[in-house]
Amino acid sequence: MTSGLAQRPPGRGVEPNSLLRFDLVQRSAHWANALLFGILMATALPLYFSSLAVIVGRRPLLAEIHLWAGVALPIPILVSLLGPWGARLRQDLRRINHWTADEVAWLRTLGGKGAPKVVDKFNPGQKLNGIFTGGVIVVMLATGCMLKWFRFFSVEWRSGATFVHDVFAFAVFIVVFGHILFAVTHPDSMRSMVQGRVSERWAQKHAADWLADERELASRDPSR
């Protein structure tokens, strides 16, 4: 695989999408995860809203699909993260975990007027989306298991788990809606989750620090 990183100066003329933002492992994890979220959200609606339940019916089937999609939910991320193939995903996770003071300030204004420039591979909103997704998987899986295998818990805890599962589900719908809205209004970002690559111009504009890191790595290891 050849890279334009070492040869081409940035930001001049029309550039090919030469910079790898998400490798195949990351993209597979994202889309497998998205598919499971889609199944869970689609089946959740008639399980929760009685007006839809009346139309759709087939509750046992829906519940079974919802259960198994839920149990499978952590698999794509864990498999991509824990294997020798997960180096890039692990690296991105470290980026998501690391927050500068500027990024916190950026989030306060949601990147509006007067917000400091953010230069990491992911902007603070994207980081928060990633953290939320991780957290919500843990919480939904835990409370979902409590609802399925309820007999090991007191009635009060079962009701608490139901409450948490419902509230977090509402949050999931809001966040996923926002995530999709940002994706379709930012085609360059979305393309990088489909085809993997962005242009250096894009990186210079949105993620200058990441571009610098990639350049440094490329100069040390031209095969990258």
Next chain:
Amino acid sequence: MGRRVFLGMVALGAAGIVFGTKAQNFIESTIGSGLGGLIPGGGRFRIYSITGSFPAIRPSKYRLEISGLVERPLTLTLADLKAMPATKLVKEFQCVTGWTVPDVHWEGVRLADLLDHVGVKGGAKALSFESYDNADSESLTLDQARLSDVIVAYKMLGAPVTTEHGGPVRLYVAPMFGYKSLKWLSAIRVVDEVIPGYWEQNGYPVNGWVDGSTADTNPAYQ
């Protein structure tokens, strides 16, 4: 920082499991169950059915058959049930899986009254209930059936019981989890031993008292 937000979310979830019920009750008692009902998880029925769809029974065609170890086997219409002394209850509906709906208005005929009406023969020990969905079934001991808050309900939530809630007529067993309150009640047979119903055959306790007891009798609800 990222890790802290992540752990914060998980901690919030854990706190919700332990204190969520109290928080929900507090919300409902301070701002009322009307608004509380809009909050996720607050007082909302989940519509369960065993089969793929709901049996649609026209109220005029509804029949309740009472048979088995009785002096006078009967088939009652909805009008027959409504002609009997009505019992009104305002009680919670608690599902075994955790969700709960407080202050549900119920109206119907006490099972005890129905049993007196048909006359229970000696040797009878239990009741076996059947549903119009041809799938669900339930059981109660005679003592459980005679509790004052066990009714054959034709009104629920202040209106005739809707199809999705098991109308026109369903069972409501207040002291037990929701699965005991069989929907689309079609027949009551008086039998000489407890015949575990559909959910019991799938692992739920035969005696599903809301306080967690699984004994035949429960002094807490006498």
